[in-house]
Amino acid sequence: MTMPSVGRDTEQRRRTFPPSPSLLRAVMTYLDVVYADKSPETKKWHTSKLTVMASEIGADRDLATIQDFEVLTWYALKANDRTISRDTLHGYARSAKKFFKWLETVGMIESSPAQGIDLPRLPKRGKRGIAEVDVQAFLRISAGHRRNYSIITFLECSGCRLAGMANLRPEDLDMSNPDRRLRKRAFVIEKGDQERVVFMSKRAYFSMRRWLDVRPASMDTVWGLAPRGIYEVLRRYASKLDLQGKWSPHEWRHRAGRRWITQGMHLSHVSQILGHSSTYVTDQFYGQFNVDELQEAYEGIVEVTDIAQVQGTDKG
Incomplete structure (x- = not known):
């Protein structure tokens, strides 16, 4: 099923669905359409939240009869349930708001009954992503496979979203450009139709070249894999390595953002490279540090300065 464009007439958009679908059917349609190109983990996460919501409001309820006050x-009731963590509550609120907003966008309902829900504030904590030791394990185990190694090295350095990688085409690369800097750029399309540029490390660039040398010309995209296919490449390696930590494609993106900030890249640069809507989003995800990390950063600047000043005084 293809999601109708926002600009079409409401009545035309309604024809995409059967008349008066049940809440549960609308949920399942939404999940199939919106999360078709997302990782299985992402779809599973939203499914767990929305199916609970549907069962508690009424899975068989006619969608058109659901009122704001019911949602x-x-x-x-969820917010007052002390057995639910703040993170889980945030997940329910976020999933419900996105779901009903989508129904409004495609013309299934006049307005979202979840618009009055405010997302609960979460404690500030930076996302660290996949562990460095696991990154190195992925690189080692994939080194003998040209396609998979180019996937891993691109994922490791670019901060690209899964959909952007799956949609990448050979013409989005400029591997033979006389300008060496331009060779290491790739234009990706993410979040529907948003185009942005991502960058490759030297390792990713050379592994990409080696893959393109043997890549079948019949492939429409660089790797010839849908998002689920790229996810499956990682899953198989993670299984062989018996990894216990997080390794999904988005965890590599989290690692990139966190790493760039801790290594001194300007927050605005990180935000633009990752394709965030604002530096606030970047800061909330990657700019929060625990006390040990803050002290380490502090001492790395202050103690070096103190030593230099002491040495200068001694010379005087």
């Missing part, structure tokens, strides 16, 4: 009452 707000459902959320209030």
